[in-house]
């Protein structure tokens with residue numbers, strides 16, 4: 510018995526890398542999987558049906574039920590078509606893994622409008638669009654008196670959670686995805702839908718194209734910490750019924766590590782109990798840091 514027996518999952522960007530590993534493990538655990546991938550280059554240019562189709566062929570060869578989808582999930586209509594395909598092909602939808610992504614790195618002073626828009630569109634709007642259509646489906650079922658449950662697993666990045674330099678478009682979108690996860694978890698709680706988020710680290714073309722082949726290289730022997738497949742067990746668990754009590758959380762995941770991220774939380778404060786004058790504020794503001802760093806490295 511797999512932990513996802515009878516479930517229907519969509520995984521965006523599952524033609525390669527981390528998403529491919531997630532599709533494989535979820536299928537091995539019994540899910541029927543719609544493998545979405547537009548099949549573009551790492552920077553989002555072009556399209557190709559072969560990556561998604563190849564993963565479907567692999568899943569079917571292993572005895573799983575799978576279907577390919579080539580829609581661009583960064584549009585509301587592409588996401589709608591993906592969700593509809595899952596429902597029409599496999600009779601429903603239980604799990605959404607938002608994973609598709611691209612990179613176009615630049616310092617903010619070199620960032621073009623086109624590269625800002627392209628990255629924010631695929632990551633942030635791409636997450637929102639599939640989440641929107643899936644949640645509308647689950648809410649519609651609840652309104653019709655049917656029992657509902659759903660699982661959403663989003664994909665953030667430590668670049669967004671820590672604010673890495675050189676990736677302003679990507680980091681802003683990924684931080685937004687962590688926030689969208691918390692909002693979705695709150696909005697969908699009454700429909701038994703959970704939303705969680707991972708920030709993975711794995712050797713994929715996004716990494717090798719950015720940092721070269723030697724960073725995160727596979728060891729000649731021993732545990733391959735950065736193998737993309739290592740991300741899939743946490744995602745599969747978060748997709749299962751057993752994770753119903755966990756929602757709105759962000760986890761860093763790589764190798765055998767699963768690390769819970771603390772959300773933004775209120776820190777020290779000062780209160781003048783009246784409008785500050787700037788000079789008084791300047792004299793008091795360092796109390797907020799109490800010896801801690803007041804600017805990044």
Ligand SMILES: NC(=O)c1ccc[n+]([C@@H]2O[C@H](COP(=O)([O-])OP(=O)(O)OC[C@H]3O[C@@H](n4cnc5c(N)ncnc54)[C@H](O)[C@@H]3O)[C@@H](O)[C@H]2O)c1
Nearest residue numbers: 522525526527547548549581582608609610666710711713
């Ligand atoms: N690899 C890492 O270390 C790392 C770290 C942090 C976050 N991530 C995130 O993990 C996710 C997966 O990335 P990966 O490393 O496996 O990269 P990858 O390039 O191997 O896979 C991403 C897939 O998404 C697909 N895709 C891109 N735009 C799409 C669109 N509009 N519609 C449908 N499919 C689309 C691509 O064709 C590609 O197959 C991304 O969201 C990425 O930002 C990866």
